[in-house]
Amino acid sequence: MFQLNNKRVILAYKGPFSIQALSIFGNYIKTIPIEDPGAKTKLFKIFLELAQNVSYYSSEKCDLDDNPSIGIGTFILKDEDDHFVIITRNKIQHADTHKLMQYCNQINNLNNTELRDLKNHKLKNRKEYENSAHVGIIQLALLSMNRITFSFDQDDEHFEISVKINKRYDKEPI
Amino acid sequence: MNNIVLQPSREVPYFPGVNFDFEGGKCDLYEESYMEEPYKFYKPILEWLKEFFIHKDCLEFNFRLTYFNTSTSKVIVEILEILKKSQLAGKSVTVNWYMQNDDPDMLMEIHDFESDSDIKINITTSTE
Numbered sequence: 001m002f003q004l005n006n007k008r009v010i011l012a013y014k015g016p017f018s019i020q021a022l023s024i025f026g027n028y029i030k031t032i033p034i035e036d037p038g039a040k041t042k043l044f045k046i047f048l049e050l051a052q053n054v055s056y057y058s059s060e061k062c063d064l065d066d067n068p069s070i071g072i073g074t075f076i077l078k079d080e081d082d083h084f085v086i087i088t089r090n091k092i093q094h095a096d097t098h099k100l101m102q103y104c105n106q107i108n109n110l111n112n113t114e115l116r117d118l119k120n121h122k123l124k125n126r127k128e129y130e131n132s133a134h135v136g137i138i139q140l141a142l143l144s145m146n147r148i149t150f151s152f153d154q155d156d157e158h159f160e161i162s163v164k165i166n167k168r169y170d171k172e173p174i
Numbered sequence: 175m176n177n178i179v180l181q182p183s184r185e186v187p188y189f190p191g192v193n194f195d196f197e198g199g200k201c202d203l204y205e206e207s208y209m210e211e212p213y214k215f216y217k218p219i220l221e222w223l224k225e226f227f228i229h230k231d232c233l234e235f236n237f238r239l240t241y242f243n244t245s246t247s248k249v250i251v252e253i254l255e256i257l258k259k260s261q262l263a264g265k266s267v268t269v270n271w272y273m274q275n276d277d278p279d280m281l282m283e284i285h286d287f288e289s290d291s292d293i294k295i296n297i298t299t300s301t302e
Contacts, residue, residue, distance in 0.1 A: 019188055019208075019209060019210045022188075022208075023186075023187050023188055023208075026187075027187070037276040038276055038277070038278065038279075041241075041276065041277050041279070042279065044241070045241065045279070048208055048241075048243055049243060049244060052208070052210070052243060052245070055210065056210075067210065116282070116286055119244075119286075120286050120290050123247055123248055123251045123290070124251065124290060126248050126251070130213075131210065131211050131212055131213060131245055132244075132245055135244045135247070136244050139244050142279070142282075143279055
């Protein structure tokens, strides 16, 4: 999956997913020419949700100057003919694997209304002063309007998640 | 009570602009919000809002966020809960949301915020 010599890869990164790095990549993504402004906005939003997922949940961490416990991982952005794909990969605790895979499967089986209900339920029943809202994967499904692809590599204990972003969205989500 | 004024900056685009005017009874939250630790940033804002209603009876809250991540969504829900509670206690609260008309996902989120918090949100869309 992570073949950097692939001509379709337009952006790739491996390292700490600090907010400073993410904002630089995010600003670059905003400059990618896409005819449909809705698709352009989705690409930026999906990138940040995926990237912050790595930042929060990667079990491989590092400490930077002002940012303790930054998650380490990898992402690539590929330009396919009629869509983009963003893939992130990061280490997770083996014990979390089953729960995470089950959760992703559950999300893939929900329709738009059910996804919104689940997201709103989680936001309402949030834990106070916890930074993550735990709705990032639901948001990815809502934004991309495509099935999420995910896998776990037993050998190196890395979780990979891949999201397809169409270059044109004719269907309104409401 | 002091005002809160924070200008958005190119160096830290993940922090939104904040303009909370105590005397004018007006709060503006604008640009992008996707910082790593939202509560560190928003705690003083949430506390300012709670204290505001001890002294004043009328508030206009304007959301002008062009992007917010799901961690910020959690804080927005909390802001709306404070506003709704104050409204139920007899305060006058107006919530406005200004957004681009090419972002149906944001529109969907605003509708969900409105129905979950049970507070009226006046939505204004623009092409600029």
